[in-house]
Amino acid sequence: MATIHIDETKPLGRIAPEIYGHFSEHLGRCIYEGIFVKPDSGIPNVNGMRTDVVEALKEIRVPVLRWPGGCFADEYHWKDGIGPLEGRKRMVNTHWGGVVEDNSFGTHEFFELCRQLGCKTYVNGNVGSGTVQEMSEWVEYMTFDGVSPMAQLRETNGHKEPWRVDYFGVGNENWGCGGNMTPQYYANLYRRYQTYVRQYNHDAPIQKICGGPNVDDLKWTKKVLKTCFAHPHPKGAHGYMDGLSLHYYVHPGGWENKGSALEFSEEEFYTTMQKALYMEELIYLHGGVMDEYDPEKKIGLIVDEWGTWYDVEPGTNPGFLYQQNTMRDALVAAVTLNIFNNHCDRVKMACIAQMVNVLQAVLLTEGPQMIKTPTWHVFHMYRDHQGAQALPVKAEGVGTVGGEVMPAVQVSASVMENGEITVTAANLSMTESQTVRLALTAKKPERADGTLLAGEAHAHNTFDDPEAVKEQALAVTLDGDGAVFTLPPCGVAAVRLS
Numbered sequence: 001m002a003t004i005h006i007d008e009t010k011p012l013g014r015i016a017p018e019i020y021g022h023f024s025e026h027l028g029r030c031i032y033e034g035i036f037v038k039p040d041s042g043i044p045n046v047n048g049m050r051t052d053v054v055e056a057l058k059e060i061r062v063p064v065l066r067w068p069g070g071c072f073a074d075e076y077h078w079k080d081g082i083g084p085l086e087g088r089k090r091m092v093n094t095h096w097g098g099v100v101e102d103n104s105f106g107t108h109e110f111f112e113l114c115r116q117l118g119c120k121t122y123v124n125g126n127v128g129s130g131t132v133q134e135m136s137e138w139v140e141y142m143t144f145d146g147v148s149p150m151a152q153l154r155e156t157n158g159h160k161e162p163w164r165v166d167y168f169g170v171g172n173e174n175w176g177c178g179g180n181m182t183p184q185y186y187a188n189l190y191r192r193y194q195t196y197v198r199q200y201n202h203d204a205p206i207q208k209i210c211g212g213p214n215v216d217d218l219k220w221t222k223k224v225l226k227t228c229f230a231h232p233h234p235k236g237a238h239g240y241m242d243g244l245s246l247h248y249y250v251h252p253g254g255w256e257n258k259g260s261a262l263e264f265s266e267e268e269f270y271t272t273m274q275k276a277l278y279m280e281e282l283i284y285l286h287g288g289v290m291d292e293y294d295p296e297k298k299i300g301l302i303v304d305e306w307g308t309w310y311d312v313e314p315g316t317n318p319g320f321l322y323q324q325n326t327m328r329d330a331l332v333a334a335v336t337l338n339i340f341n342n343h344c345d346r347v348k349m350a351c352i353a354q355m356v357n358v359l360q361a362v363l364l365t366e367g368p369q370m371i372k373t374p375t376w377h378v379f380h381m382y383r384d385h386q387g388a389q390a391l392p393v394k395a396e397g398v399g400t401v402g403g404e405v406m407p408a409v410q411v412s413a414s415v416m417e418n419g420e421i422t423v424t425a426a427n428l429s430m431t432e433s434q435t436v437r438l439a440l441t442a443k444k445p446e447r448a449d450g451t452l453l454a455g456e457a458h459a460h461n462t463f464d465d466p467e468a469v470k471e472q473a474l475a476v477t478l479d480g481d482g483a484v485f486t487l488p489p490c491g492v493a494a495v496r497l498s
């Protein structure tokens with residue numbers, strides 16, 4: 001039996017709700033079709049936003065949404081996406097399928113989507129092919145409350161009130177698609193561009209996100225922090241940045257031959273789990289460098305792109321990155337979110353890539369139909385962690401899987417203000433059940449219940465069978481200072497103790 005010791009007497013700190021954030025890029029059918037449809041499309045919508053999609057996203061309490069990219073961000077010119085529809089410029093989306101982008105979803109539409117979702121806004125600016133002036137005017141257009149050319153233009157376009165930009169990303173993957181820059185070159189540009197991300201709303205300053213490394217590129221992290229992290233800084237406690245981004249995708253077969261989303265062997269399954277667990281090492285590595293400059297952990301590690309990335313679904317546009325989503329993906333989400341919870345002192349935001357129809361999507365659509373993926377269910381089961389206090393967890397007697405390299409059960413725990421404790425656990429074995437005992441330190445729980453997501457590793461939802469994988473009640477038995485339950489192979493559980 002695996003015993004998970006939970007110390008509810010020594011909370012680790014608050015789990016930023018933004019760890020449960022999402023990413024939506026102008027890529028394939030994420031924005032267009034997946035979220036935004038023509039008002040007269042026959043698909044129920046409010047101001048173009050699909051009602052089914054918005055409702056499903058509200059159920060998982062999306063805390064923050066990043067837009068417009070991704071690689072797309074560094075070739076996006078925001079002025080093409082405002083004003084009367086018929087006047088909006090059309091362009092080629094060179095990164096993603098070479099399709100025509102008609103700019104019908106632009107700044108106003110993004111803020112309307114976030115309004116409907118009730119979430120924070122994370123706008124990613126263009127450093128790769130945009131000017132400082134263009135970036136600075138975008139910030140003015142979105143947030144200036146007064147008399148100015150951009151505020152006037154916003155009003156002319158139908159929105160007198162400024163919006164609130166919670167986070168602003170200064171470029172994306174500038175080591176690659178965002179300009180193929182060296183770290184020193186980007187770092188110098190970052191200092192310059194961020195200067196003009198003006199703070200017009202002093203009650204709600206924009207948090208500036210500096211473009212961080214790809215996977216384990218510590219050289220990038222060091223150089224960029226050395227050049228850009230200034231603390232204390234006369235203009236603010238955090239100097240030039242509030243966060244540093246990190247991108248990490250799980251490709252079971254490597255970048256060249258990623259592997260199929262639906263057809264995978266036992267070996268590929270365990271490789272996927274191992275690669276998902278690697279996120280923790282990345283947090284230690286980059287977090288270690290960040291500690292050198294920022295020992296007080298004032299800036300956040302912002303994992304604003306993470307998730308599985310397989311070969312595209314056969315027969316679909318290779319540039320659209322459409323893939324199915326199985327219990328294997330649910331486990332990747334469960335493991336990754338547990339890691340973020342356990343490192344909430346440094347990880348302040350994360351955005352799964354991407355929200356609808358692209359990569360590890362929480363929702364898939366086909367015309368008027370929509371399905372929730374196993375990954376959606378994990379976000380749903382984990383929602384009470386948002387804003388709760390993380391609790392230290394220690395595993396004892398947990399077996400190993402995948403040739404002795406990984407723990408069979410991986411967990412995180414938190415306590416809400418009302419005292420209710422949530423423990424989320426993933427069984428990384430493809431074949432064996434695990435009996436799990438949760439043991440609290442001081443408290444004796446009086447009530448215990450839980451939710452389970454389980455199924456064979458390849459199990460997934462389809463438009464013909466949308467509920468093949470869904471949450472069910474989990475039997476949890478009170479046992480002195482804790483509780484006991486059985487976690488089936490590939491199972492994910494959320495247990496509540498009070």
Ligand code: AHR
Binds near residue numbers: 069071172305359
């Ligand atoms: O999410 C797909 C792409 O992956 C993003 O556009 C880019 O930032 C990353 O390489």
